[in-house]
Amino acid sequence: xxxxxxxxxPKTGDYLKQGLLEAxxxxxxxxxxxxxxxxxxxxxxDLAILDVMLxxxxxxxxxxxxxxxxxTCRCCS
Numbered sequence: 001x002x003x004x005x006x007x008x009x010p011k012t013g014d015y016l017k018q019g020l021l022e023a024x025x026x027x028x029x030x031x032x033x034x035x036x037x038x039x040x041x042x043x044x045x046d047l048a049i050l051d052v053m054l055x056x057x058x059x060x061x062x063x064x065x066x067x068x069x070x071x072t073c074r075c076c077s
Contacts, residue, residue: 002026004048006036006062008055016049033057037065 003025007013013029020027028043030036034056040048048066050059057065 001046002028002044004028004030004036004040004043004045006030006033006040006048006054006059007051008032008053009051012051033059033062037062040066041069 003020005013005016005020005027007016007029008031010031013031017027017029028039028045030039033054036048036050036054037057039045040062048062050062052059054062
């Protein structure tokens, strides 16, 4: 399973990434909303973990961008 984490807080992002890697997942980490949206739209991910308050685009805007393009995004809020 491939996971995208979009988190601007270095300690939080690194902690999440390390834990998921140790659990056997393939993980990419973006540090702002703009990079996160770009990665989400150019790579195939099974799950995205989005921070709400991000520089560039906030997490809700990233989610909206994913939904507009993919049309198949299943999300919980």
